[in-house]
Amino acid sequence: MGKAAGEDRVRYELAPGAVVAVAGARSQAPQRAYVARADGTVEEISVTAAEDRIDPAGTARRAWRRRCSRVGLGERPFRFSAALGHGYEADTVYDWAGEEYVAACVRATARCVWLRAVTYEEAVSLGVA
Incomplete structure (x- = not known):
């Protein structure tokens, strides 16, 4: 039954x-x-x-993580192809996929850029989180 x-x-x-x-x-x-x-x-x-x-104390950190995740960036740098004259420079933070100040360029060559997500600590020091 x-x-x-x-x-x-x-x-x-x-x-x-x-x-x-x-x-x-x-x-x-x-x-x-x-x-x-x-x-x-x-x-x-x-x-x-x-x-x-x-965990109310972690609200801002989680919001930043979601923001970076939305644009497909993680902690490890990822190589992207770029057009000649792209203008990316190493050790610079850029907007990416519609989000402001989320992409940290760690290396740039004539044809490629390596980007990773800006960490929460970096975002706080930049005043963007």
Whole structure:
């Protein structure tokens, strides 16, 4: 005999304001998050909002990481082909893919540039994060 509708749900009592993040069975990263309301119901919130509620001190750092991630840059330099006379210079920070001041040029030749994401610490020192 099968389960009745809703019998497969687990119920927990949560304090108002408690945040719950849920990851899939084969994932370590949460895909959904919820916050408990004072009336005992739960409201779905974004994973980003959940992170910010759990660790408010890290909000700016995570926002910077997402900004760099949106443009496809990481910590390690990546080589890009460039047209002759491209104008990129090593040790200079550039706008990239619609985001301001996210690309640090670590090397430039006549035909290639190596770019990496500006670190959060660098962004703070530049006054852009």
